[in-house]
Amino acid sequence: MRKPALDRRTFLRTAAAAGAGLPVTAAALPAGATPRERPGGPAAAQEPDRPSRKDQAGTVFRWLGTAGWRIDHGGRTVLFDPYLTRFTTGLYVDGGKAFDPATPLVTDPALVDPHIGTPELLLVSHSHWDHINDVPYIAARTGAPVVGTETTYHLLRALDVPAGQLIVVKGGEVLDFGGGLTVEVVASRHSRNDQRRYFAPGTLNALPPRRPATVGDLPEGDTLAFQVGFDGGPTAFLTGASDFAEREAAGLRPDLAMIAVPGSAATHGYVPRLMRALGSPRTVVPVHWDTFESALVNPVRPDPHMDLAAFTAQVAQASPQTRVVVPDYLTPRTFG
Numbered sequence: 001m002r003k004p005a006l007d008r009r010t011f012l013r014t015a016a017a018a019g020a021g022l023p024v025t026a027a028a029l030p031a032g033a034t035p036r037e038r039p040g041g042p043a044a045a046q047e048p049d050r051p052s053r054k055d056q057a058g059t060v061f062r063w064l065g066t067a068g069w070r071i072d073h074g075g076r077t078v079l080f081d082p083y084l085t086r087f088t089t090g091l092y093v094d095g096g097k098a099f100d101p102a103t104p105l106v107t108d109p110a111l112v113d114p115h116i117g118t119p120e121l122l123l124v125s126h127s128h129w130d131h132i133n134d135v136p137y138i139a140a141r142t143g144a145p146v147v148g149t150e151t152t153y154h155l156l157r158a159l160d161v162p163a164g165q166l167i168v169v170k171g172g173e174v175l176d177f178g179g180g181l182t183v184e185v186v187a188s189r190h191s192r193n194d195q196r197r198y199f200a201p202g203t204l205n206a207l208p209p210r211r212p213a214t215v216g217d218l219p220e221g222d223t224l225a226f227q228v229g230f231d232g233g234p235t236a237f238l239t240g241a242s243d244f245a246e247r248e249a250a251g252l253r254p255d256l257a258m259i260a261v262p263g264s265a266a267t268h269g270y271v272p273r274l275m276r277a278l279g280s281p282r283t284v285v286p287v288h289w290d291t292f293e294s295a296l297v298n299p300v301r302p303d304p305h306m307d308l309a310a311f312t313a314q315v316a317q318a319s320p321q322t323r324v325v326v327p328d329y330l331t332p333r334t335f336g
Helices: 008-014 109-116 135-142 150-158 270-277 308-318
Strands: 059-063 069-073 076-080 121-123 146-148 166-168 174-176 181-189 223-230 235-238 256-260 283-287
Touching (some): 076 223, 150 166, 270 308, 283 308
Parallel strands (some): 235 256
Antiparallel strands (some): 174 181, 181 223, 223 235
């Protein structure tokens, strides 16, 4: 699945300079009014009805690069992991040897504003800079609530986002935002390198000792996935990293699955296990395979060490009925 050269996620997960933090805590088990069955239970054995392709035409998806998405339905907008500034850290220079964890955090409104619409909700998978960097600015500009982990909460509080704008989740929550918009929170996991490690592990249970100012100040802080759906539209499973908790995802039946491409084979059976857990989604859209320090312009500049073709082949082998749609930046798609 992987190429032998050092890929950008392999590098950044082994960078020691930004690895301070508390050990990653255990994920919460799903709870709530609509628990899913475990593998082998009724939800895993029986495929529930899904919206028709005609139903999907009303929901528009735009890939924002990296893992990010803008989802529009009926005049409403949801953002997931919106990282649009895409500044340079040295990650793609000299095989990653030039990566600087002291790179300052910066947001460029001219790069962000044209692409975010008027979001009513921001979803954050985890707290690495390529997922959370632009969130404080977007939250301040729009007033939209932000859903994320406790670590995300504390980091955003330290970056001046009001507590009243932040929703802390662990996984297992099924949140109703009214008007037919529901968000199911799924405890997940972060990608790992060949040594089964990753960049900047750690969680926060209080404000950081100082205001985050560099990419190295942002620990992963546990990882979430989200299943988002509007009444009358498709359900979309959104991931921000290429690992998952199989027992947490089992029984979900999304129409669309936005799946991060792995940078190593450290996660056993990643693609087939995920396809099985999700019940072979109708459509898979690969994400987090681009060079996210280059301009957000088409054609997409792929990470030279991410094997998108191998990922696509694995999906086809594990779930022949699933189609894989490789996205372009910012292009409106209905995936109908």
